[in-house]
Amino acid sequence: MTISLTEENYLKAIYTLSHLFEESEVSTNQISDHLKNKAATVTDMLKRLAEKKLINYIPYQGVKLTEKGKRTAIKVIRKHRLWEVFLVDKLKFKWDEVHEIAEQLEHINSDELIQRLDEFLGKPKFDPHGDPIPDANGQLNSVKALPLNQHKAKGTFIFVGVNEHSKAFLQHLTSIGLKIGDAIKVEEINEFDNSFKVKINKNNSQFFSNKVASNILVEIKK
Amino acid sequence: MTISLTEENYLKAIYTLSHLFEESEVSTNQISDHLKNKAATVTDMLKRLAEKKLINYIPYQGVKLTEKGKRTAIKVIRKHRLWEVFLVDKLKFKWDEVHEIAEQLEHINSDELIQRLDEFLGKPKFDPHGDPIPDANGQLNSVKALPLNQHKAKGTFIFVGVNEHSKAFLQHLTSIGLKIGDAIKVEEINEFDNSFKVKINKNNSQFFSNKVASNILVEIKK
DNA sequence: AGATATTTTTAGGTTCGTCTAAAAATTGTC
DNA sequence: GACAATTTTTAGACGAACCTAAAAATATCT
Ligand SMILES: [Mn+2]
Ligand SMILES: [Mn+2]
Ligand SMILES: [Mn+2]
Ligand SMILES: [Mn+2]
Numbered sequence: 001m002t003i004s005l006t007e008e009n010y011l012k013a014i015y016t017l018s019h020l021f022e023e024s025e026v027s028t029n030q031i032s033d034h035l036k037n038k039a040a041t042v043t044d045m046l047k048r049l050a051e052k053k054l055i056n057y058i059p060y061q062g063v064k065l066t067e068k069g070k071r072t073a074i075k076v077i078r079k080h081r082l083w084e085v086f087l088v089d090k091l092k093f094k095w096d097e098v099h100e101i102a103e104q105l106e107h108i109n110s111d112e113l114i115q116r117l118d119e120f121l122g123k124p125k126f127d128p129h130g131d132p133i134p135d136a137n138g139q140l141n142s143v144k145a146l147p148l149n150q151h152k153a154k155g156t157f158i159f160v161g162v163n164e165h166s167k168a169f170l171q172h173l174t175s176i177g178l179k180i181g182d183a184i185k186v187e188e189i190n191e192f193d194n195s196f197k198v199k200i201n202k203n204n205s206q207f208f209s210n211k212v213a214s215n216i217l218v219e220i221k222k
Numbered sequence: 223m224t225i226s227l228t229e230e231n232y233l234k235a236i237y238t239l240s241h242l243f244e245e246s247e248v249s250t251n252q253i254s255d256h257l258k259n260k261a262a263t264v265t266d267m268l269k270r271l272a273e274k275k276l277i278n279y280i281p282y283q284g285v286k287l288t289e290k291g292k293r294t295a296i297k298v299i300r301k302h303r304l305w306e307v308f309l310v311d312k313l314k315f316k317w318d319e320v321h322e323i324a325e326q327l328e329h330i331n332s333d334e335l336i337q338r339l340d341e342f343l344g345k346p347k348f349d350p351h352g353d354p355i356p357d358a359n360g361q362l363n364s365v366k367a368l369p370l371n372q373h374k375a376k377g378t379f380i381f382v383g384v385n386e387h388s389k390a391f392l393q394h395l396t397s398i399g400l401k402i403g404d405a406i407k408v409e410e411i412n413e414f415d416n417s418f419k420v421k422i423n424k425n426n427s428q429f430f431s432n433k434v435a436s437n438i439l440v441e442i443k444k
Numbered sequence: 445a446g447a448t449a450t451t452t453t454t455a456g457g458t459t460c461g462t463c464t465a466a467a468a469a470t471t472g473t474c
Numbered sequence: 475g476a477c478a479a480t481t482t483t484t485a486g487a488c489g490a491a492c493c494t495a496a497a498a499a500t501a502t503c504t
Contacts, residue, residue: 267461
């Protein structure tokens with residue numbers, strides 16, 4: 001049984017949405033919003049995926065990946081993130097330029113290729129955006145990092161990933177000089193608008209709006 | 223106007239066939255044999271490609287690529303061969319393992335990606351099978367090499383490419399220890415069956431059947 | 445609970461890329 | 475030049491992946 005490119009994209013969407021909202025059931029409208037397809041189109045596809053035992057689907061009740069569906073989704077995510085590492089590390093693309101190309105490359109079908117690519121890249125654990133790369137068995141370390149704005153006290157943090165992957169946001173971070181792994185020292189938290197006065201790597205102070213702070217994932221610096 | 227994966231494969235097939243038979247017009251049946259589709263299916267597609275001005279199509283008279291169609295075909299071939307170089311040089315695949323994966327990768331759509339891949343690989347001129355890689359402007363050095371069996375005299379040759387790309391044939395060449403760039407010294411040509419007694423890189427003598435000799439492309443060693 | 449709003453499914457339609465069977469055009473043979 | 479063989483096209487059908495419009499189910503509000 002073969003899984004089409006379109007089916008792979010639906011499985012990935014269901015996987016992503018179920019983790020995004022921390023609910024096991026994903027709704028038709030959530031999928032239709034995410035993939036920018038009409039709800040009727042999604043219903044069609046859900047029937048086909050259920051037929052193939054990739055999801056459990058009860059009409060009107062939403063949808064859940066089966067083990068097989070989950071394995072497939074994670075494999076696509078693994079490929080996406082490995083290719084992003086390749087594009088940034090080897091081909092010197094910027095981190096805001098790789099997502100669309102990886103959306104294509106993630107559907108290339110060859111187990112041998114993934115395995116060799118993984119080795120070629122040095123079995124990376126994270127992609128250029130700080131997202132964890134599932135291992136060959138589909139094991140994925142869930143990220144324990146929190147958005148900066150959920151830390152209510154001053155202190156020094158390490159920037160480990162982003163919550164928002166848009167080109168505009170990634171370019172904004174680049175323009176303010178923030179890269180994965182940088183230290184962020186919070187000097188002040190502004191009560192009024194929840195903005196943050198911070199220092200990146202001991203450079204000059206600058207301000208993060210709450211919106212920026214909410215999309216920056218950090219760990220507490222040890 | 224966007225060109226689908228399927229359309230790209232038809233354009234590539236037409237390009238390849240027109241060069242294979244050195245005829246400008248390619249027939250419906252040639253395409254249908256090559257792509258293993260039914261002739262009726264091919265006719266349907268030819269109408270669509272003509273509609274898009276990618277081919278000149280006169281019913282019953284065969285088909286020819288337009289400039290635009292030719293440019294597209296050559297770009298797909300360029301991508302195919304660059305990816306094959308990547309797979310062999312960087313990921314250490316064997317030359318008989320890369321074609322199927324390249325058949326998928328050749329459809330990835332990103333000019334920036336091709337350009338960077340080309341640079342990453344050191345702007346290679348030939349793929350792992352000795353086929354020339356079109357440059358970024360679509361220029362392609364036609365191969366002047368001839369099959370070994372068309373040389374009717376003894377002498378020393380350089381193995382520069384293959385006429386037949388099947389896994390079986392490539393593995394056979396590997397098993398007899400023949401690689402691109404090797405010197406082949408023809409010591410005898412057997413009149414009876416047109417087989418060749420040869421030495422590869424000054425190793426022990428061995429025999430090439432005419433069939434093998436006809437699929438090995440060589441240049442005369444200077 | 446009943447009315448209203450929202451979500452989801454069903455019904456019916458389109459395009460792409462494939463097929464089979466039959467008709468038409470071209471090519472080869474005597 | 476007529477007949478036969480081959481090639482190519484047309485006609486009609488189908489599945490995948492999309493759509494719009496309408497109906498049905500579920501959720502929300504007073
Ligand atoms: Mn991405
Ligand atoms: Mn990423
Ligand atoms: Mn190939
Ligand atoms: Mn090749």
